[in-house]
Amino acid sequence: MRVFRGRAPSIERDREASRTLLSIAADGEPAVRVWTPHRQVAFGRRDTRLEGYHRAREAARERGFPPIERDVGGRAVAYDGETTLAFARAEPIADLRTGSTERYERATTALEGALRSLGLEPIRGEPEEAFCPGTHSLSVTDATADGGRRRKVVGLAQRVRQDAALVAGIVLVANREAVTGVLEGVYDSLAVPLDAATVGTVADAGGPSEPAAVRSTIENALIGDATDVSAERIDGE
Template sequence: MRVVRGRGPTRRTDREATADLLDRAADAGEPAVRVWTPHRQVAFGRRDVRLDGFESASQIARSHGFPPVERRVGGRAVAYTGRTVAFAVAIPIADMRSGMTRRYEAVSETIVDVLTSIGAAVETGEPDGSYCPGSHSIRATDGGKIAGIAQRVRRGAALVAGCLTVVPSDVDELVDVLTPLYAALDVPFEPHSVGCAVDAGGPDDPTRVTEALESALVRGPWSDGSTTIESIR
C-alpha cells in the first residue's frame, strides 16, 4: 500500500500526483491512498466544459480568487479553498465491469465512520440542490453536504476520490463562488445545501481530519497489508 503525502508545487503537478496513483495501481497492482489539501481552485467536470456558460463560469471563479482547472474524474464544478480536504484511493481491479458500487459503499462507510469517531453527526445522502450532485455523498444529519465522492475506472484499476469541507469559513467561500458560477452554467444549486464537519459537531482542524481519514483508508479492504510512505516534493 502506497501512502502519498503532501501537495504538489503547482496545480498541474498536484493533479498529476493523483493520476499517478491510478496508473501505478493498474500497472503494478499496488493499491494507494492519498489524503491532502489541494491548491485553491475550482475544478470543472467535463460536462461543464461543454456548456455555453463555461467561459463566464471560469471568469467568475477567477474573480473570486479560484483559478479554474479541468479534472478527469467527477461531475460538476467543485471548489477547493486551500483548506478543503481531498482524498483518493487507487484500487487494483481485475474486471472493469464489476465492483463499482461496492467500492463506493466502502469509501462512503469509511468517511462516515471517521467523521463519527471525531464527533460529527453525519449520514450518507445528498441534500437537494447540492454542488456536484451524486449518489454517494456525505451530509450532516441535520444539515448540508460535507463530502462528495466520484470514481474513475480504467483497465486494471479504479480511483475513488472526493473532497470534504471542514470549517464554516470554507462554507461561506464555497457559497460565494458557486452561487454565481452554477447560475452561469445554468445548473441548479441551493446555497443552504453546503455543510461542513464543524457544523455537524466535528473538529475545526483540517489536519486532524486528514490524519484520521488517511489512517482509516490505509486499513480499508483494498489494503495489501504493507505500507510505504512517499512524500510529494
Template structure:
C-alpha cells in the same frame, strides 16, 4: 499499500500525482492512498465544460480568487479553499466491468466513519440543489462530502472531497458559477465539519481519513515534495472512465 502525503508545488503537477497513482497501481498491482489539502481552485467537470457560459463561470471563479481547472472525473464544479480535504484510493482490478458499486459503498462507509470519529454523525444522502450532486454523498445539516470513481484497465480510482470549514466562502463562489452553468444550487445546502461543531482541524481530518482508508494494510509512506515532477501520461495510456458520480 503506498501512502502519499503532501501536495506538489503547482496545481497541474499536484493533479498529475494522483493520475500517476492510478497508472502505477494498474502496472504494479499495489493499491495506494492519498489524503491532502489541494491548492485553492474551482475544479470543473466535463459536463461543465460543455455549458454555453463555461467561460463566464471560469471568469467568475478567477474574480473570486479561485483558479479554474478542469478534471476528467466527477460531476459538477467543486471549490477547494486551501483547507478543503481531498481523498483518493487506487485499487487493482482484474475486471474493470465489475465491483463498481462495492467500491463506492466501501469508500463512502470509510469516510462516514471518519466523520463519526471527528464528532459529526454524517449520513448518506444530500440536501436538494447541492453542489456536485450524486448518489454517494454524505450530509449532516448540509452536504459534507461526495465520492466519484474513475476506472481503467487494471485499476480504479475512488476519490472525493470533504468540506472542513469555509462553507460560506464555498457557497458564495459556487452560487454565481452554478448560475452561469444553469445548474440548480442552494447556498444553504453546503455543510462543513466546522458548521456542525466537529473537529475541523484540517490536519486531523487528513490523518483520520487516511487511517480509515489504509485500514489493516501495511503502509509505505511517500512524501509528495513541493518540487515533485511527474511524468505526463500519453494520450494512448489514459484511462477509460466509467460511472463518474459526485465530486
C-alpha cells in the same frame, strides 16, 4: 499499500501526483492520498458542455479561484486552498465491468467511520440542489443552523480504467463562506441549480476545524486494515 502526503508546488504538478495513484494500482499495489489541494474550482466534464461554461470560469477567476477541468466527478467543486480536503484511493482491478458498487461502498463506509470518529453523525445522500449532485454523498446536520439544517460535506466519484480504479472525493472541513461564495457565482453562470444553504462543513456540524486532524482520520480510514504500508512525501509547499 503506498500512502502519499503533502502537495506539489503548483496545481498541474499536484494533479500529476494524483494521477500516479492509478499507475501504481495498475502495477498491483493500492495507493491512498488525502491532502489539501491548491485554491481552485474544478469543473466536471458535463460543465464544459454548457453554454455558460466560459462565464463560469471567469466567475471563478474573479473570486480568486483558478479554474481547472478534472477527470473524476460531475459538477464543479471548490477548494479554498487551506481547509478543503481531497481524498483518493486507487486499487488494481481484473475486470472494469464489475466491482464499482463494492468500491463505492467500501469508500463510503470508510468515510462514515472517519466522520463518526470526529464526532459527527453522517447521513448517506444529499439535500436537493446540493453542489456537485451525485448518488454517492454524505451529509450532516449543521449545528450552527436554526433547527438543524442538513448539509453536504462529502462527495464521492469513481474513475475506472482497464487495470485500475480510483475512488476520489472532497471533504469540506471549514471556511464555508469562501466556498459558497465562489460556488454561487459558478453555478449561476452554468444555470445549474444550487442552494447555497446545502453546503456544509465538518466544523459547522460540530467537528474539528483543523484540517490536519480530519486529514489524518480520513487517511487512516481509507488505509483500513492494510498492514504493509509505506508513506511518501510529495515535494512542495
